[in-house]
Amino acid sequence: MSTDTDVLVVGAGPTGLTLACDLVRRGIICRIIDRSPGPQEGSRGFGVKPRTLAVFDALDIADTVIQAARADTHLRVYLGTDPIYTGRSEPAAPTADTPYPGPVSLPQSRTEAILRARLAELGESVRFGSCLTGLDQDADGVTATIATDGEEETLRAAYLVGCDGGGSTVRKLLGIGFPGRTEEDMRALLADVEVHGLEPRDAVHLWLGARRMMAVRPWPGAATSQVVTSIAPGRTVEPSVGELTRLVAEHSGRDDIRFGTPTWLSVWRYNLRLADRYRSGRAFLAGDAAHVHSPFGAYGMNTGVQDAYNLGWKLALAVRGRAAPGLLDTYEAERRPAGQAALDASDRGLSSAVTPPRVLRPVVRHLIGPLLSRMRAGGRDDHPTYHDGPLGVQASRRTRVRAGDPAPDGVLTTPRGDRIHLYDLYRAPGFTSLSFDRERQVYVTTPPDYTRGTGHDDPDGTVRDAFGVRPGTTVVIRPDGYIGLIAPTSGPELPAYLPRVLR
Ligand SMILES: Cc1cc2nc3c(=O)[nH]c(=O)nc-3n(C[C@H](O)[C@H](O)[C@H](O)COP(=O)(O)OP(=O)(O)OC[C@H]3O[C@@H](n4cnc5c(N)ncnc54)[C@H](O)[C@@H]3O)c2cc1C
Numbered sequence: 280m281s282t283d284t285d286v287l288v289v290g291a292g293p294t295g296l297t298l299a300c301d302l303v304r305r306g307i308i309c310r311i312i313d314r315s316p317g318p319q320e321g322s323r324g325f326g327v328k329p330r331t332l333a334v335f336d337a338l339d340i341a342d343t344v345i346q347a348a349r350a351d352t353h354l355r356v357y358l359g360t361d362p363i364y365t366g367r368s369e370p371a372a373p374t375a376d377t378p379y380p381g382p383v384s385l386p387q388s389r390t391e392a393i394l395r396a397r398l399a400e401l402g403e404s405v406r407f408g409s410c411l412t413g414l415d416q417d418a419d420g421v422t423a424t425i426a427t428d429g430e431e432e433t434l435r436a437a438y439l440v441g442c443d444g445g446g447s448t449v450r451k452l453l454g455i456g457f458p459g460r461t462e463e464d465m466r467a468l469l470a471d472v473e474v475h476g477l478e479p480r481d482a483v484h485l486w487l488g489a490r491r492m493m494a495v496r497p498w499p500g501a502a503t504s505q506v507v508t509s510i511a512p513g514r515t516v517e518p519s520v521g522e523l524t525r526l527v528a529e530h531s532g533r534d535d536i537r538f539g540t541p542t543w544l545s546v547w548r549y550n551l552r553l554a555d556r557y558r559s560g561r562a563f564l565a566g567d568a569a570h571v572h573s574p575f576g577a578y579g580m581n582t583g584v585q586d587a588y589n590l591g592w593k594l595a596l597a598v599r600g601r602a603a604p605g606l607l608d609t610y611e612a613e614r615r616p617a618g619q620a621a622l623d624a625s626d627r628g629l630s631s632a633v634t635p636p637r638v639l640r641p642v643v644r645h646l647i648g649p650l651l652s653r654m655r656a657g658g659r660d661d662h663p664t665y666h667d668g669p670l671g672v673q674a675s676r677r678t679r680v681r682a683g684d685p686a687p688d689g690v691l692t693t694p695r696g697d698r699i700h701l702y703d704l705y706r707a708p709g710f711t712s713l714s715f716d717r718e719r720q721v722y723v724t725t726p727p728d729y730t731r732g733t734g735h736d737d738p739d740g741t742v743r744d745a746f747g748v749r750p751g752t753t754v755v756i757r758p759d760g761y762i763g764l765i766a767p768t769s770g771p772e773l774p775a776y777l778p779r780v781l782r
Pocket of ligand 1: 289314327577583
């Protein structure tokens with residue numbers, strides 16, 4: 280049976296949009312549907328981490344995101360109702376090998392708008408108001424049932440990816456378990472709203488306390504703030520301005536904080552769950568459909584974007600019939616441990632913020648500065664690594680980076696004298712290999728020619744230093760910018776590598 284599309288992406292949140300952009304730029308025919316009538320309005324995830332910015336660089340939207348976002352942090356922390364810390368930190372400066380050294384802050388609705396605009400430039404758009412209601416699959420493809428305005432249609436795709444959020448229909452239709460826990464007693468009221476009477480206006484205000492927490496985070500370049508305030512166990516709460524005003528007064532001990540009309544109000548419940556499997560036949564799960572946890576640590580959207588970028592190139596090869604057997608299985612092997620790590624880290628972070636250990640409470644005032652520095656350093660070091668994954672070959676010893684790490688950036692000079700950024704090479708849809716020789720030359724191969732390298736100059740040896748490899752070493756970089764292999768150029772590992780991945 281012929282197919283209507285190569286890939287059907289279900290859900291147009293940040294995960295689905297990233298995947299659709301990546302597939303289309305790799306030349307794959309892709310449809311993307313979302314059941315809501317139009318774009319989601321809520322600010323939700325603010326933290327865009329460095330590795331996500333590197334993905335956005337490959338999609339050509341990193342500059343747009345950075346221009347719209349805020350990179351510094353101005354923070355006021357309260358313990359109970361007392362202010363205990365006010366501090367501002369400047370963003371880390373980019374370096375030659377790390378162009379995106381720190382996280383930036385942008386409401387998720389704006390990040391999604393930038394992704395949608397990029398998708399439109401690439402020639403595709405989201406079909407809003409279309410809900411996946413059924414799916415069947417056989418050896419050749421997936422048949423999806425889609426309801427639009429009460430009318431049902433079927434669509435045949437070679438592959439389907441469920442990026443349809445925590446309540447994923449795709450996951451349920453595939454019968455994939457989502458074990459974990461839901462804590463009905465851990466809830467928060469969320470709002471996007473103008474806040475009056477809270478100074479400094481440009482600061483993030485964070486109230487910590489025993490089993491309670493509240494944050495007011497201003498949007499960059501707008502009068503709106505995101506307000507997140509925990510709800511006491513057992514309390515019945517209807518999302519409304521009146522309730523928001525009461526909760527904020529209780530948390531802050533102040534009655535002079537006032538609100539405009541919210542553009543978004545929602546109640547959030549704590550869920551900590553990980554899908555048993557990320558794949559069933561020709562259908563995959565990515566983003567919140569595969570893992571949900573607390574917003575603490577800003578992992579949700581970032582992990583979804585990384586899922587999408589890990590899967591995109593593998594699906595593109597599979598659609599073209601060029602994926603080696605087993606390549607699609609490496610998606611779950613690499614990304615499920617990353618999902619588990621995000622769950623663990625956000626759960627630890629939430630518990631310590633909501634309930635600072637009793638013995639520590641008197642000294643929280645003194646610990647908060649170092650703690651925030653540690654969190655900022657953690658934010659910089661956000662990338663998951665695939666050191667023990669099925670696609671990593673580390674055959675050279677004592678290298679600065681390892682197979683399974685994201686490849687660093689750097690600048691080389693082409694034979695014509697042009698300067699070229701490694702990130703621009705990684706943006707190409709295939710593998711890149713860099714062979715380092717004794718003469719400070721780097722032989723670069725990119726698709727379609729994997730056999731002959733072109734000599735580029737690395738006059739100061741900065742690229743070699745960034746990788747920390749000896750002369751006579753070759754590094755193969757995967758189409759998602761991760762290092763696949765580090766091996767002696769003349770050894771047996773290099774010729775054996777690509778056949779492991781490509782048919
Ligand atoms: C207060 C708050 C703060 C957060 N802060 C951060 C942060 O700082 N950093 C971070 O990384 N993450 C953060 N998160 C988490 C982040 O918002 C989510 O992880 C992210 O939205 C997941 O993206 P997604 O694309 O996987 O799913 P979603 O954004 O949930 O998108 C799923 C889409 O699928 C559609 N859909 C569902 N079912 C169907 C169907 N049957 N057919 C068609 N379409 C369907 C939905 O309409 C929706 O548009 C935060 C969340 C909250 C609530």
